[in-house]
Amino acid sequence: MPDRDNVSIAIVGSGGAGALTTGSFILEAACAAGWYGLLTRTVGPQIRGGEAAALVRLASHPIECMPDRYDLLIGIDWLNANRFGAEIEVGPDSLVISDPRGGELPAIVTRAGARIVEVPIKEMAKTIPGGRPNMIALGMAAALLGLGEETLSALLAKRLADKGQTAIDASCAGVNAGLAAAAAREFGKPLSPPKTRAAKRWLVSGNEATGLGALRGGIRFAAAYPITPASEILEWLAPSFSKVGGVLLQAEDELAAINMIIGASFGGTPSLTATSGPGLSLMIEALGLATAAEIPVVVVDVMRAGPSTGIPTKSEQADLNIAVYGFHGDAPHLVLAPQSVADCLFTTQWAVHLAEALQAPAIVLSDQFIGQTVAAIERPADIAFIGQRTKAAENSGTYKRYAVTGSGISPMAIPGLRGGQYTADGLTHNERGTPTSNEDDHRVQLDKRCAKLDQFAYGDHWATVEGNGDFAVIAWGSLTGAAREAIARVHDRIGVRLVAPRLLLPIQPERFAAALEGVKHILVVEQSHGAQFHRYLRAHYDMAGDVRVLNRPGPLPIRPSEIEQAIMEWRS
């Protein structure tokens, strides 16, 4: 196995075999030894009895996407591995460890020409009282990473503390057996862990980072309706509210969830809900209400493959259309997209800030990949964005809730304020909030709601713009990381710009034009069958030069190598 600055390991097994636990232990032990990394899980929609794989990528520097292929693939069994064989690609340099009694290797693995080593994982586990095959797998992976017995037993003692000493001892024995098996079969020279950096580091999932970003932005109420793959945001917020103040209500459905947060926000409390595509579909009507009544709310959509129920456990970037265009009427609102696990914190916090400042709904388009991936990252920098609403003060005159102002933002009265009484309404209303069907009132309020979003100073956060040259890759959301890695790989052959908008609505035509100045070739990269992002770009921006699109639906992620290849083929 080649020595390099990053390494990838996949552990496969039937649901319940413990592959996912092994993956999280590998990540944690490796990160304690100085690696940065990502752990993503690939599972079917069933909780048990389906297929499961833990995919770990480690590097000497922070990383944001999964690899082209896996250096080490351990099959505790292969019973259901065919269902996601394409997601665990291996190559001729890879090492595959297979239990001869674990069923037939997927064709995609045998075809790759990898070195296949048979290890009777399950039989070895049986010789250890209380032994489990996944701990043997952990030992073998640890051997490759040069992680010693001490690191692992410390980790197991911590992680299995509530299971008792017997369980810890059995797991340690399993890990040692795995380490010994690796040594006996000459897996190759262990990698040396990177030098540990002093920086404070976190092990966090995108969904957890989203929750923290929400709290940092000032969210103190959340309504929750469970849905894969967004539930972890809500499950993280519920206990956190009890520490910092705040309330979470479990709603009877997504229709209730969105209306609950509108009600709480009307009462002055910054509010959020999290959902996925099916839930967002149900929330759209009320998001239009929030637009018309100018109530700030934040909805995080952790995108999964659609349409309909789609593939609940797999990522896709195909909710862009509904987020941008789904509302009836002319309804200006905010749409933002985090670009990595770490960026979930920033983007969610910024979304709260923008929603509150602009008294408008914000949709945050996260996705299953960044939402459920656990990353070892450097502690994200503190940012100053805190939701601050322009509130009305006590006034003896006639209060105009929707007064036309230069900024389009009108001071909002919060219930309890004497003299501020008004009725928030989804009906077209005049400046006082009184329903009207008058042409002028309708247009004036449409203008105002549009103007407040258009005039706001969003600053440089609207997009990631890196590099220069006349070639640009435009990506968004979780594909930003893969695009960045591809661009870095071709760096010594060709300079490529990366443009990844974080703010998708309102559009930023002038900034976008500046970011693309001098560009002659544009490669649009997205995870959507219908190339929704490309159509969005075409609709709103001047895409001067030749444009090509690299798009694919989920669940197979677009790899850095595919973007690299698309760049190089075009240039040759």
Add this chain to the structure above:
Amino acid sequence: MATIETPLAYKPADYKSDINAIWCPGCGDYHVLMSFTRAFAELGLAPEQIVVVSGIGCSSRIPAYTNCYGFHGVHGRSLALAAGLKVTRPELTVVVASGDGDGYSIGGNHFLHACRRNIDMTYVVMDNRVYGMTKGQPSPTTEPDFDTALSPGGTGLSPFHPLVIALASGANFVARAFSGAPNETASILVEAMRHPGFSFVEILSPCVTFRPDEREWKSLVHPAPVAATGDPAKAARRIMTDDGFNIGILYRGERRPYQPRMEDRNSDLAELEKDFEL
């Protein structure tokens, strides 16, 4: 900026906005509005401490006709909106206004869960057994043989039993009122608003335009012959077997209202980060 004097006592007129209420002449909802303002005055609540939340329909136009804070939201979701408001602002008085289409049809699921959740608020449904604003379609409480353009010859469906459903779902206070008796209705609303938890008041409120037959309700209604019970089984039997025109408080429960703790604990957000540190 001048300050506003707090009136020593509120009059019903203090709760009326300067917007002219527009319903059909003879609509029962005019009287419901009158009952609202009388009840608010009797309770002596400052108008800015009351929020009237509604959905869509004739009855849902009521918030803007009051001088309280109001929310005229989307169709059927007023209870959910009110729940989010009340748990985060428990000191406010929250009244939800709805109709039989908004509350029992499109909002039916929220009705069940609002009863079950038992948040301290009062839910008033102005039931006229018809969709008025969309011109006379059958609602969940419409009689099965009521002939309409949408259901020629009638729906043939059993009407919904809102009171017993409220009771079975956990509402803490159940009453029936009649819009044509605004003083009695105001008294029932006062009791409902004083009672802790989720109070449900069904107000029979005739639609004289699409249901002229409902003008007869004034001769059909009668006071409930016995006082309110705290026994849900007894209340259920009474509600299931009465003639539908029994007016008064029918059930007073003792369930504890749901009010999660909201106070700002102000513990440092940095504490939360510790879980992520390697």
